[in-house]
Amino acid sequence: MQERVKKPQFDVVGTRPVRPDGVDKVTGRAKYGADLKMAGQLVGKVLRSPHAHARIKSIDVSKALALPGVKAIVTRDDFADQASEFVPAGEMLINYRDVVRNILAREKVLYEGHAIAAVAAISEKAAIAALDAIKVDYEVLPHVIDEIEAMKADAPLLQEDMITQGVTPAPTKASNVAKRVEFTLGDTAKGFAEADVIIEREFKTKAVHQGYIEPHACLASVSEDGSADLWTTTQGHWVKRAHCAKLLGWDVTKIRVTSSEIGGGFGGKTVIYLEPLALALSKKAHRPVKMVMSREEVFKSTGPTSGGTVRVKMGAKKDGRITAAEGEIILQAGAFQGSPVQPACMCAFANYDLENVKVIGFDVVSNRPKVAAYRAPGGPISTYGVESVVDELAEQLGIDPIDLRLKNAAKEGTKAAYGPKFGPVGLVECLEAAKESDHWKAPLGPNQGRGIAAGFWFNIGGETTVSLQLNEDGTLTLMAGTPDIGGLRASLCMMAAEELKVDVHKIRPIIADTSSLGYNFLTGGSRSAFSSGMATVEAARSIVKQACQRAAKLWEIPEEAVTWEDGEVRPAGENAGKHKPMTLSDIGKIAGKTGGAIVGYAAISAQGAAPSFGVHIADTEVDPGTGKVTVTRYTAIQDAGRAIHPSYVEGQFQGGAVQGIGWALNEEYIYGPDGKLQNAGFLDYRVPVASDLPMIDTIIVEVPNPRHPYGVRGIGETPIVPPMAAIGASVRRASGVRFFELPMSPPKVLKAMKAAGKA
Amino acid sequence: MRYEKPTTVEAATALLAGQGARVLAGGTDLLVQMRSRVLSPDVLVDIKGIDATRKITKDASGYTIGAAVTGAELKEHPTLSKDWPGLVEAANLIGSTQVQGRCSLGGNLCNGSPAADSVPGMIAAGAVATIAGPKGTRTLPVEDIMLAPRKLALTAGEFIVSFKIPARPAHGGDAYLRFIPRTEMDIAVVGCGVALALDAGGTCTAARVSLGAVAARPLLVEDGAKALIGTKVDDAALAKLEAAVRAACKPIDDKRGTVEFRIDVAGTLAKRTAKIALERARKV
């Protein structure tokens, strides 16, 4: 049994104050990436490949440069080549050799939409004319889109020198398989021999895009002395600063990056695309350069997440005990290596306490845009396969799908196949909450079905810096460096207010630029409320300490004779003398006279991030005449550790669920035989619209993370992990047909129902 | 580029006869296409200054609806929705509230998309277009106007001034349904309009069945009408309708749906649409 921490009483944490960034967002005053303007700014635009795969024989920009209004053009020649070197960027690794080739193609274009040149001109019209005037001589090459095709021996090679890593002996021939990974625990052959039922299935998922509403945008201004300002919509401006400095060969300190408000990122705004181009153009043109992508560019040229093939084999005893599990996960990396196959493998069976596990993964390149992180990268893909098989096991064994999961659920002490032992985790609590929910017990109508699935995500901590200033009137200013995507500023202010016993609205938060604060790793890995929250608490406690010191000075008593209680600095006991207790506001007013400004500063590498488990229940109705699946009811249940601001926790649950529903039902990258993307827009890339969905119900489970001062776990990613399997299980019961391929779009559903005699 | 807003039909046809001229109604297709560099006309002829394109009139023979009347105005008309609910619903499916304030029947038809929502609604209702041109005015049934994607039976200088919709029969009803994978902001994968009339005993005396998005142009399915006429629109008649509609489909495989899927769904929709039209006919 795990120890449930007794819920302490909080004044602010767990309440729902209005968010500090809310008014500006709903009145349109908030400045997003494309909202910044500078006097004299030029329009930057990118020339992109019309081919899926071609060798670049030459690029001639002379005609374009000669056009009126054209101020600068950059191509591959403006960026030095980079050595192969993997560095962490969010939850994925990147390699500068590939990054420099992705921002501007060098030897070859590797996907339709691959950037080739960037121009800066005095107007959009002049910039477009310049793009039209650039002459690129291509040698078109055969292309490959599908990951299974790309693995074949005779497939067109994207990188002629790519030798599969993780295979011994190392292959002698190049291929499109960048890497093989493997995780094993116990002996699966033995486990399968003990099983009464074995199910083995193959699943297919399609590449899907993060679909953030705000396209990539930035504004760069490089001064004559080489120092640069960059405003950009990003999940991590320190990380982008490092990438730009590396690619341009500049000192990090020369580039000051400010993150704008961000209109969604979901992992996709951890990557650089436009920023180095805008900086290089600005330097050449001696003017600020603004670049904004179109939606078509976002779809064709920025990272979706992988599509893939997932093979799952699981065996269980009659009583439901899972005896062995095997998985093979093949993920598209896009044009350059680095799919999330590793986390996909690690997540695959993380929901369960298993003795015998084997997971193998392959990272495969093909002529698609390089994948980027997308909420729990890789997790949803492998979990879709595994949870679907668990559902089928429950069906075959005649065991309730919640009971089957309870019987095998990971809990404190469970050794995950990828290595670590779990601390206190909340999967059992989530499953129990599901079982007790009204939703699980509600009756269903005709053509309706109910499905359930569980999901897991690791979460991370990392480098974080926060500065908290006590102002002279007792109000506070909080500077954090992790961009606020889902209500972070509100949550940080609440943790500070809880510590300092001040009104939360007396704290004004900002996201500081890279020159105003120490290093911050990006907002990703569900780390920002956890890590910046931890740093905020440390900064707040430093303020308390300094407040006590100032009072001691004022009262002329030793520091140890001052205590902090109930939001006041007080003399500690009788011997300290009679002094009127002071609030933080009182201290702020005397700060100048007692030693100067009071600033709490925390520069940490946050440790102790804890995973979050979730369980989703989905009801769907399937129209037997059209194959259309409608979600009629949906509940997302998840262990938040502690919900600092419950509304934003619920918002994350709902947003992840909705993105997962889109992934399950309609979203997909559709390629033609020419290797070109056919649906690079929101008309034919179908994210769910508001009227498609019921209100997503939420249940917050709180099993506090013992390693965070308020018990916070990350919560932003887990909610996209269970939906596809939950919807799949629900459609199975509503239609009588089990599906093994996403999306479960109407043509596929109707065809399968007809074949099964159910339409 | 030049923008003109003539106030007479004659002035409009004269302008339209010129090089690179294009009609502008609500602009919800045209402006999008200009922005994405699909079209770049030299002269935009805004027809909204011509009175006849902007009004709805009603007399004993039916309605005359100006080609540039907006979707929102169709809905607001005091009697049109009662007489031809299917037609108005079809037009009201176009876009969002904002788009409804601009989009027109003329633009929906003349944009030349086989998936246009109001077109099967108009064809089922028996709409006839009044076309003005340099040589005068002529009429043409709506089903004869679109020939293929982006190809119309209009000649240089011609434009549609209005549509004539007949008076609703004594026991008449119409309906339009479309299939889209979502609930809104989407393009019809299949669209189906049905209008029918009953005698006092409930037997179908007249019917028109139209399909969108299942061929290179919107279709009038004569065999679908035949399946209903003379019947009580019972299950047997609906099964015949379904078969006739499926037989008439000549769709393509594309990112929005397969051939097989479009044919299947057309049959399903035709039955469902006919049932709604029947209910409506029985009520009046």
Ligand SMILES: Cc1cc2nc3c(=O)[nH]c(=O)nc-3n(C[C@H](O)[C@H](O)[C@H](O)COP(=O)(O)OP(=O)(O)OC[C@H]3O[C@@H](n4cnc5c(N)ncnc54)[C@H](O)[C@@H]3O)c2cc1C
């Ligand atoms: C967000 C959005 C959603 C949409 N959703 C739908 C939808 O659900 N269903 C649907 O069917 N359509 C949809 N559309 C497309 C469009 O709104 C409709 O086709 C609309 O009816 C076009 O009418 P309009 O008056 O705006 O035409 P315009 O854009 O003004 O004109 C369209 C074309 O027809 C020509 N034209 C216009 N009027 C005449 C005339 N009287 N005589 C001759 N030629 C003429 C123009 O030259 C032009 O080529 C959508 C568009 C948008 C932007």
